[in-house]
Amino acid sequence: MPRVLIASDKFKGSLTAADVAAAVGAGIRRVVPDAVVDSAPVADGGDGTLAAAAAAGFDLVPVTVTGPTGEPVRTSYARRGDLAVVELADAAGLVRLPGAPDPLGASSLGAGQALAAAVDAGCRRVVLGIGGSASTDGGAGLLRGLGARLLTADGSDVADGGAGLEHVDRLELDGLRHRLDGVTVTVACDVDNPLTGPHGAAAVYGPQKGADPGQVRRLDAALARWADVVATSAGADVRDRPGAGAAGGVGFAALAVLGAELRSGIELVLELVGFGERLAGADLVVTGEGALDEQTLHGKAPAGVAAAATRAGVPVVAVCGVNRLDPGRLGAAGIGTAYALADVEPDLQRCLTDGATLLEQLGEQIATDRLVLIEENA
Incomplete structure (x- = not known):
């Protein structure tokens, strides 16, 4: 009997990764009833990372934190033994904005609070996914949530946000260092931007978070001042390190103060869900995301899944809402064929509202194209 491993990311705004796997799996089994279908939802370190961990058997521990613009947010961290997974996007990301963006005032505080809750509960290893950030605060909120104090020259607390x-005049780290003693932090990060300058957090990602040109310049100058203060307190200047500009500078704070290791988000998630072990004996891997495009090839989940499966000698196909990659680009990424909702339903609105039904049709097509012959030769 053929064995299929479905390791898709979400279809953003439409279907969760688990929804995608369920629909594709149902379609496959309709054509090949005895197919063994395993589901391993994945993510790249942004939204969906907690869900992937939960699907892999981690326990979700609920916690209330401060959202990006100060409102309370109910989130969770995922736990297995002494290992915790914290998702910045769910705690303090763009998906948690209650209304319009706040480029100058949005904070990463909630992510620090979620991380602190995991550590205070006894977790000694933490994976922090930082995709989907709503702020450009240099990770100041993250550090504050862990017990650091940011002070002005007159000794008052610095306001939240990049502005x-x-x-900021000085950074006090005693509380943070006491809390994190013996704790290791690994950050899921897929960008290599420095903290400041023309390729930095404010210049490249600030506009995506609502910053106009004047606000970008203001944020970049504020981040430079922050980097000076952190260098004095932490004893090292890492503002130019690749990844320091990730998540509005959360990468910088993690590198400079937490001593974190920055790693590919999808590679980390694949380890968390035991993807390598679950590949054993698979005849086919199905991966996917809402849109297959050039961004897919640069650290997104389908490319990471395809690379790992290809190394193991397992063929890969992808499902998606729309495919913007030609066969050559797909093949170079290790994806044999892409099956798109847009190929079976030209109405975009129906693709969004009835995606699960359409994915079942794609599952049937995948089974017909890829699995029937395997079953007949078994």
Whole structure:
């Protein structure tokens, strides 16, 4: 009997990764009833990372934290033994904005609070996914949530957000260091931007978070001041390190103060869900995301899944809402064929509202194209 491993990311705004796997699996079994279908939802370190961990058997521990613009947010961290997974996107990301973006005031505080809750509960190893950030605060909120204090020259607390860093004068780390003693942090990060400058956090990602040109310049200057203060307190200047500009500078704070290791988000998630072990004996891997495009090839989940499966000698196909990659680009990424909702339903609205039914049809097509012959020769 053929064995299929479905390791898709979400279809953003439409279907969760688990929804995708369920629909594709149902379609496959309709054509090949005895197919063994295993589901391993994945993510790249942004939203969906907690869900992937939960699907892999981690326990979700609920916690209330401060959202990106100060509102309370109910989130969770995922736990297995002494290992915790924290998702910045769910705690303090763009998906948690209650309304319009706040480029100057949005904070990463909630991510620090979620991480602190995991550590205070006894977790000694933490994976922090930082995709989907709503802020450009240099990770100041993250550090504050862990017990650090940011002070102005007159000894008052610095305001939240990137604009508050215009007034930072010193950083006190005693509380943070006491809390994190013996804790290791690994950050899921897929960008190599420095903290400041023309390729930095404010210049490249600030506009995506609502910053106009004047605000970008203001944020970049504030981040430079923040980097000076952190260098004095932490004893090292890492503002130019690749990844320091990730998540509005959360990568910088993690590198400089937490001593974190930055790693590919999808590679980390594949380890968390035991992808390598689950590949054993598979005849086919199905991966996917909402849109297959050039971004897919640069650290996104389908490319990471395809690379790992290809190394193991297992063929890969992908499902998606729309495919913008030609066969040559797909093949170079290790994906044999892409099956798109748009190929069976030209109405975009129906693709969004009835995606699960359409994915079942794609599952049937995958089974017909790829599995029937395997079953007949078994």
